[in-house]
Amino acid sequence: MAPMLEVRQLTVSYGGVRAIDGISLTVHSGEIVSIVGMNGAGKTSILNAISGMVPPDSGEITFEGESIGSLPAHAVVARGIVQVPEGRLIFGTLSVEENLRVAAHKRSGFMLRSRDRPHLRQLFPTLTDKLERPAAGLSGGEAQMLALARGLESEPRLLLLDEPSLGLSPKLSLGVFDLIRQLRDQGLTMLLVEQNLRRALMVADRAYVLESGRITLQGPASELMLDDRLVSNYLGVSLPETPTSD
């Protein structure tokens, strides 16, 4: 079966400095694929290139058989690739409800109308009674839930998750990964970028290990978890837990 997303020989650089150096990866429909790696390895750059937020230098990105490498971000979202960005980037001055509406704006008519969201009540019970409040008042965990809920509002076929557990307590990040599993069970395809290697490998079907812009290891997550090279490279050193950006 042809992959849902195929990235071939992708190269991205910022001001002449190469962040991604010819990487290739595939995501099949229904899979959770994870990209793991240290800070600054270029994980976010890959997602940004796929979602059209950063123009790639070279390489091909195909989604459902069509090339999307040169499309602007809004056109990529319209095709069904939605990124939940690192640091959540929720709109603090807008209400929770408005945050969701922004993401659903393609389906809205010119005038905004209130909509019923049954799936929201089921997946995000904590958000449903705060819909009218400004999103700035949400706790970190709630804000991450809102970021995920907002991503789902755009009706993605492929969800790009950038460090969804960043800055959350261990308990809250467990909740996030629970949600990711629930979404997988509903058939959503996801490409997950994580610093937390163990969590990422536990939830993912396959994974790519990224080091300085290159993929150094890849394979089924269950095998990578037992791989000696990965253990010595990552689990030997302590991973930083503080929020930082690539």
Add this chain to the structure above:
Amino acid sequence: MIDFVQNTVDGIMFGSSYALLAIGFTIVFGVMRRLNLAFGATIMLGAYAGTWLHVHYQVNVLVIALTTLACTVLAGIYVERLCFRAVRRDAALASMVSSFVIWMQLEEVAVHLLPERTYPFPSLFVAGSFEIGPFLFRAEQITMLLLAVVMVGALHLLLHRTRYGLALRAMSENPQAAGYMGIHTEWVMLCAFALVSLVGGVAGYAILATDEQITPYFGLWATFKGLIAMMLGGMGSLPGAIVGGLVLGMVEAHSQWYLGNEYKDLSAYVLLFAMLVLRPGGFMGQRILSREELAFRRV
């Protein structure tokens, strides 16, 4: 006491047009964190197009008003294309400088179109005045106030009840996040320029119809009034722009009456100076200040 109330009423009426000018500056600043210095000049050029029609052809005033608005919107789109779209996202200073250059260019165009110093500007409104008790009301000024109220009401509805308004508000808070949400950010920006040009065109028309004449310096004048009103209220704040415009109008009206005509502009500058020293974020407070800081960090 009667003078004081009369001045206040006059100030509010004229200040309503300052508020519209300030809204034009503040919406663009809110969305882009950049100053569009060519804003006053786009209004002037639009009004010059209307005046040109008035001078050369015998046409209905309504046609002239519509031409003024349409050409203001076109000029606004021209400025967006040249100074804001073409300039890189993180080069805010370059946008500001190039919008200043375009201001000069638009002034040149206006002078070539109609080379004399002043031209009569046709009024769509009924002139005249009436009295209620001891107070005098001018019909043009009431029309100006009504237009401003209608524009602000329509803007409020647009920003809070429509898909486009939501996208615009999302973009003013975080353009990058809006991009992730699939908002066509460049389109939203272009529409924002068209929108503020329309608001500015209405304000410009109302002011010129009250003055009944136009000079190429109208662009400079509109830029001053709009910028001062915006900074009084707080950059990027829509309610701030309204409050700032009304306060500026009232201060001008009072100082003109009590101190004399030559102190009218001076007192506006003194007010702005005092505001920037005592409360640099403007009337509408701290949140706006942090935005302003953010903007200058980007510069």
